[in-house]
Amino acid sequence: MRVETVGDGTPELAVVACLHGNEPCGKTAIERVLAENPAFERPVRFIIANEEAVKEHVRSIDEDLNRSFPGDPDGSTHESRLAAELLSQVHGCDVLDLHSTRSHPEPFALVSRLNERTKRLARATGAARVVDVSYIAGGLIDQSNGVAVECGFRGTRRAERNAERVLRNFLGVMGALDTLSEEGDPELYRIFDVVEGSGYEFIGENFVRVETGETFARRDGEVLRAERPFYPILMSTDGYEDILGFQAERVGKL
Ligand SMILES: [Zn+2]
The missing domain is CATH 2.40.50 (OB fold (Dihydrolipoamide Acetyltransferase, E2P))
Structure with a gap:
């Protein structure tokens, strides 16, 4: 797992990419933003979660990381140990979790715990649609106040551009970056x-x-x-x- 913390103080915002190793768009977006070495106005923790799976171009090594929470530091699978480590890294943080799919080209946000805080996070992504996924239990956004975004078709340039747009907008609305950004007014499903x-x-x-x-x-x-x-x-x-x-x-x- 690669962790990079920027800005001064203890982060209350975390951005996670590559819970699934074959969904590189979030990693690309994070690398593009960090390469500019911007002045962060709030501390943010950036995490590339399943680096081993990224290297192998696979979704996971032993099991689905997003179905492995809370995990176990001494667990028998790579993802079980990683899940425990990831939860400790995002503890106390609002989380943006970047994914891609085979289903839809435009970004849409997923929220599991629907409350005022997660609604704000979902609006901060700028996505036009938000999906309440509390029916599907167990992902990272079920473990924290967080929003996941499906950024587009897996492995495409468009997904990378969408992820970058979502990330910059999110950091802007959440006050971490001084950048052009706007809260969305999304439709809820x-x-x-x-x-x-x-x-x-x-x-x-x-x-x-x-x-x-x-x-x-x-x-x-x-x-x-x-x-x-x-x-x-x-x-x-x-x-x-x-x-x-x-x-x-x-x-x-x-
Ligand atoms: Zn995913």
């Missing part, structure tokens, strides 16, 4: 169900409403039809091994 199964082709579009009876996935001769209206989120043909993605409702403005 809430995940209420998972679509399980493997080998499905997703034929809808994320954040585009699927009506009752509409076909949204197919496999061989079989199709999946909506039993009630929903918005697909993190839904993709090849994003996960055993699920297609999630179903959400649209709540309104955050």
Whole structure:
């Protein structure tokens, strides 16, 4: 794990990249910002979490780090030990956690503990959409006051640019950097169900409403039809091994 703390004092803000080693956009964004050697007006801790997985170009070494919390300093897997170390590094901090997906090209924010503080963090990302993922328990943002951002398609330049934009905006709104930034006025979605199964082709579009009876996935001769209206989120043909993605409702403005 690579940790770099900037500014004076004890950080109350942490930026985490590469919980998943095959999602390099957050690392690139952090490196671009730090390369400019800017004057930080608040201390910030930057963390490249799973460096070993980054080197191997894999999501994880032994198990999914974002499903390994709270972890154990003497745990039997690389990610179990890393999870414990990461939690101690972000203790007491508001967290921005940068990811990328196979599902959607534009940044969207994920919040697990919805409260005034995490709402502020979500607005600070500048993302147009925020998803309440409390239905999916266990990630880093479930362990701290934090927001995760899915920055775009994994491994693309666009995801890197999005991650950089999100990071600069976040640091600006949170008062860590004197830079052009603006709080967003995002739309809130809430995940209420998972679509399980493997080998499905997703034929809808994320954040585009699927009506009752509409076909949204197919496999061989079989199709999946909506039993009630929903918005697909993190839904993709090849994003996960055993699920297609999630179903959400649209709540309104955050
Ligand atoms: Zn990820």
